Amino acid sequence: MTTESGFHDSVYDEDLLGGDASHWAFGTSFEDPLAGVDTTIPDGVDPEELAAYCLMLGDDALIYSHRLSEWCSRAPDLEEDIALANIALDLLGQARLLLARAAAASPAVVPAMPEGSPVPPEDALAFFRPDAQFRSTRLVEPDNGDFAVTIVRLLLFSTWRLALLERLASSRDQVLAAIAAKGVKEVTYHRDYAGRWFLTLAQGTDESRSRLLAALPPVFAFHEELFTDHPVETSVAAAGVGVAPSDVAAEVAVILEQVFSVSGVERHDVPQIGPVAGGTGRDGRHTEALSHLLAEMQSVARAHPLGVW
Amino acid sequence: MLTLEDLGVLRSVEEYDDRVVVTITPTYSGCPAMATMRDDLVHRLADAGFEAEVRVSLSPAWSSDWITPAGRESLARHGISPPGAAPTGPVGLSLLPTRRVLGCPRCGSSEVELTSEFGPTACKAMYRCTACLEPFEHVKEI
Structure with a gap:
């Protein structure tokens, strides 16, 4: 933490900091995750559609990442x-990377920040959009x-x-291709x-198996939405920069069948959660759970739009 | 000493008079050490009288195959098991624990068992040596 006269002189003395205060300035200058990457x-390809598509894939990862991080310090072992x-x-x-790519493709998608805000575009997208502007699929929300x-x-x-x-x-799109290859x-x-634990729980104790079976209906209720093409996905797929999810439905089914079969679990069709007001997650129509998640995830950033971390 | 070049993170260095353009590639997308690496590059080069620009290269994606022989020796010397050859070709589903032939970096025994595919950093798996009973980290093949 800095004061007007520089660093505190208490325990954070020069020896500990190596005498170079700027060393602790993460989150400031050279932090652009796409620094030097050609984002032409x-x-x-329509820049708006490319940006919307990057938000879809980026929001899936962001929201699910936040959900999974809630296990931190609470997992079984x-x-x-x-x-x-x-x-x-x-x-x-x-x-x-995906949110940064969206912002580079179409700066108009990035929420306006107050004058002088140091918040980079990908953070503005993560922390300053309201729920209805998120494009994540609803599977990742509950x-x-x-x-x-x-x-x-x-x-x-x-x-x-x-x-x-x-x-x-x-x-x-070379940027999307590179992010995907790494992903x-x-x-x-x-x-x-996940596959190994699925097998372990299915073949473990009566308790673990019954819990696994009970977990199938609520999760697979979002299955259909995953493979329903949004117009943006159809369009970017036709332009050769994106993937229409319906195109991967068959291969996903094959992998799931392998896991279910090895685990001795039968796959049944379960009631699907349909569109709300004509839309799903990709349209910004979400479950209530997303709003609660965002309230927690965004509250600190929203309270300090000019904050330097 | 394990350098960015040893890790295969440093992709290129171009020098223009008093300016240097350094290109690095992240090991994993979420690697939190990237900011430190960029920061160290800028500071060390500034100390040496260079103005540094750090660029990111996302393609081709980093592979553990890029860790140099010296880097592998250095990892092992510090008690971290270096990676084997990275897998190639289509991605298959694997429901059995990943099989690797490797030795304990402390006692050299090949009697080791996998504890977890995920370790204290994104790039490492956790192992336990059943001969000397010490746990150790293994850099994963990607």
Whole structure:
């Protein structure tokens, strides 16, 4: 913490800080996650649609990252605590790059900040948009539930996202392609982790199996929404920069079938949560859970729009 | 000493008179050490009289194969098991624990077991040596 005359002289003396106060100035100058990256938009691609699409993929990662991070210090044991926090961190990194890409594609999507605010565009998007402007799919919004619900949701989410990212790695947008190629390596670990725990819970005790089975209906109630193409997704897919989720439905089904079958769990159709007022998460129509999550996630940033961290 | 070059994070350095353009690549998307790395580069180069610009390269994505032989030796010397060859090709689902042939960086025994695929940093898995009973970290192959 700085004072007008420089650093405090108490325990934070020069020796501890190495005599160089600017060393602690994270979050200021050279923090642009896309510094030096060529963000030119490919020919024939609408910048607004590209930005909206990046927000969709970025918001999925951001909101789910926040949900998973709620397990920190509360997981069943230390290894799972660390695993879930690591997965959350990977997704947060993906979110940061995707939101930065959205802002670079169309600066108009970034909320206006007060004069002199040091908040970078990706943070403005994360912390200063109201719920209806988020484009995350509703699967990532509800509370974590117990560990079985967490594992079932992670399996569905990571299987879906991995399939999307694998195709996105050949996007005509070089930035999206690079973010996706990197994300593939990370989400592969997330899917394996969820798949192994799914099997363990299914084949574990009567209690773990019954909890796993009970977790299926609430999570799979959002299944249909994952594979329903939003007009923006259809458009960016046609332009060769995005992926239409309906295109990955078959391969996701194959992977899920492998996990269910090895685990000795039958997959039943469950009632789906349909659109609200004609829209779903991609349209900014969300569950109440998202508003509560954002209230917690955004409150500090909103209270200090001029804050330097 | 383990340098950014040893880790394969440093991709290029270009020098223009008193200005230097350094390109680095993140290991994992959310790696919180990136800010420190950029910060250190700017400060060390400023100390040496250079104005530094740090650029990010996202493609190709970082691979643990880029860790140099010297980097691997250095990791092992510090009790961290270096990565094997990174996987290539399509991504398959794996429901069994990841199998790696590796030795305990402390006692050299190959009698080791995986504790968790996730460790104290995004790039490492946790292992336990059943010979000397010490836990250790292994840099994952990506």
